[in-house]
Amino acid sequence: LEPVSVGLAIGAASALTGYLSYTDWYCRFAECCDAERPLDASALKQDLEEKLFGQHLATEVILKALTGFKNNKNPKKPLTLSLHGWAGTGKNFVSQIMADHLHPRGLKSHFVHLYVSTLHFPHEQKIKLYQDQLQKWIHGNVSKCANSMFIFDEMDKLHPGIIDAIKPFLDYYEQVDGVSYRRAIFIFLSNAGGDIITRTALDFWRAGRKREEVQLKDLEAVLSVGVFNNKHSGLWHSGLIDRNLIDYFVPFLPLEYRHVQMCVRAELQARGAVVDEEVVARVAQEMTFFPKDEKIYSDKGCKTVQSRLDFY
Ligand SMILES: Nc1ncnc2c1ncn2[C@@H]1O[C@H](COP(=O)(O)OP(=O)(O)OP(=O)(O)O)[C@@H](O)[C@H]1O
Numbered sequence: 001l002e003p004v005s006v007g008l009a010i011g012a013a014s015a016l017t018g019y020l021s022y023t024d025w026y027c028r029f030a031e032c033c034d035a036e037r038p039l040d041a042s043a044l045k046q047d048l049e050e051k052l053f054g055q056h057l058a059t060e061v062i063l064k065a066l067t068g069f070k071n072n073k074n075p076k077k078p079l080t081l082s083l084h085g086w087a088g089t090g091k092n093f094v095s096q097i098m099a100d101h102l103h104p105r106g107l108k109s110h111f112v113h114l115y116v117s118t119l120h121f122p123h124e125q126k127i128k129l130y131q132d133q134l135q136k137w138i139h140g141n142v143s144k145c146a147n148s149m150f151i152f153d154e155m156d157k158l159h160p161g162i163i164d165a166i167k168p169f170l171d172y173y174e175q176v177d178g179v180s181y182r183r184a185i186f187i188f189l190s191n192a193g194g195d196i197i198t199r200t201a202l203d204f205w206r207a208g209r210k211r212e213e214v215q216l217k218d219l220e221a222v223l224s225v226g227v228f229n230n231k232h233s234g235l236w237h238s239g240l241i242d243r244n245l246i247d248y249f250v251p252f253l254p255l256e257y258r259h260v261q262m263c264v265r266a267e268l269q270a271r272g273a274v275v276d277e278e279v280v281a282r283v284a285q286e287m288t289f290f291p292k293d294e295k296i297y298s299d300k301g302c303k304t305v306q307s308r309l310d311f312y
Contacts, residue, residue, distance in 0.1 A: 031103075031109060031110055033111055033145030033146070033147070034147075035147045038070065039067060039102070041063065041066075043101065044063060044098075045059075045063055047097050048063060051093075052090055052097065054090075054253060054255050054262075055089070055094070055253060056211075057215075057250070058083070058250050060216075061216065061249075061250045062081070062098065062250060064248075065081055065248045066098065066101070075182045076182065077171065077181075078183070078184040078186055079247055080185075080186045080247050081186070081188070081247065081248045082155070082188045082246045082250065083095070083188065084192060084197065084249065084250070085193075085251060085252025085253065086194035086197075086198060086254055087300055087303055088255070088298070088300045088301020088302050089252035089253065089255055089302075091252055092153060095107075095187050098149075098185075098187065099112045099149055102147070102149055102185065103149065110144075111144075111148045111149065112149045113148065113150050113151070114151045114153065115152050116153045117152070117159075117162075118157055124159065127162065130162055131161060131165035134166065138150065138166070138181075138184075142180075146183040148185075149184070149186075149187070150186050150187070151187045153189045154190070155188040155189060155192070156191050166186070167245060169181045169184070170186060170245040194252075196219075197219060197251045197252065197254070198253075200214060201254055202291070204218075205294075205296055211253065216251070219249075255297060255301045256298070257287075257296075257298070259302065260284045261280050261284045263302035264279070264280045268309065279309075283308050287304070288300075
């Protein structure tokens with residue numbers, strides 16, 4: 001080996017180590033995209049089991065979906081989850097937990113994007129603008145980071161035209177205009193279907209069966225027949241993406257009194273306050289429950305618990 005090539009090799013090696021240590025150092029402070037970032041499945045499982053109350057199906061499906069997707073070294077399409085259920089049952093809450101486990105900064109990450117229909121896409125007459133904007137945002141963000149996460153809240157209020165603008169990114173394409181979306185994650189949140197989920201939960205309750213006995217098949221069947229595949233149902237017109245692009249349907253059951261109590265306790269703990277069961281009972285009793293005679297499920301789920309606690 002003549003001295004020149006040795007010198008070049010050493011130069012290249014030190015440049016490379018220099019670069020690597022620089023990026024390592026830089027990424028310690030700034031947030032860097034880590035498309036290969038592994039998922040700590042047991043940490044996610046523990047978080048879901050400890051923090052998400054009364055949603056055994058959502059816990060099971062989300063854990064399976066995320067673990068499977070992150071273990072797949074060559075996914076054929078982006079992961080798409082559609083979360084359905086009444087207000088206050090944990091859809092946004094669990095999206096936050098998922099974001100925390102996929103990107104170090106969770107919802108604050110530059111690689112996690114939250115769109116709320118009534119906020120970001122409110123005007124019917126601006127659909128074309130929204131479609132172009134959204135396609136540019138998604139293209140730009142995935143170009144910057146392959147495992148970007150997109151959360152669409154209030155899907156049931158999203159104009160169908162905007163849903164159509166999202167569809168190309170969710171499909172089984174190798175690439176779309178030079179960018180591969182197959183490591184991206186799309187989460188859709190919707191109240192649509194909440195009534196059907198509630199009816200199934202109520203049937204189980206009235207039959208004296210445990211809530212945890214409700215299985216996905218009990219809901220998929222009643223929903224797919226009753227709602228999803230029926231193009232004339234309100235849910236379809238609410239712009240729901242046709243089923244074959246959604247990998248997982250995640251149902252959120254209505255929350256019972258005991259779950260509301262758990263939310264009050266969790267909020268007291270989050271505030272560093274002592275958990276006074278007197279307060280827990282009082283706040284939970286302030287909530288309204290349905291059906292009117294049996295009063296089983298909280299009308300607002302765990303919503304307004306935080307604000308009610310401000311008065312104690
Ligand atoms: N199942 C749950 N387990 C624990 N906390 C919950 C649960 N559901 C709701 N909460 C609490 O209530 C707050 C509001 O819930 P969240 O925003 O997730 O409701 P949502 O289902 O997204 O409602 P909406 O459909 O109206 O957006 C959460 O931030 C969380 O503190």
